[in-house]
Amino acid sequence: MERDTETVHEAYSFVCLHCGHGWEEEYEIRHTTDLSGHRRADYFARGVRVASPLTRADCPSCNLGPIRILRPGRVNSTRPYLA
Secondary structure, rough: OOOEEEEEEEEEEEEOOOOOOEEEEEEEEEEEEEEEOEEEEEEEEEEEOOOOOHOOOOHHHHHHOEEEEEEEOHHHHHHHOOO
């Protein structure tokens, strides 16, 4: 059973240092404390539960990495210059 839930929204930009692929994702993060006092964070992207982006190790384009996490807006702001 859950005792307390707080929901926050965060966005991250990612870039693959292997292939250069960049992408951005917004997350709904539900911080939950159960009746025993244990805390948990569940991440959701587009309504689907996903792993924490801080633990992602591979690129969705090349399936390699490493991945660098940036502030939101960094990938889209550089795309016009990459064309």
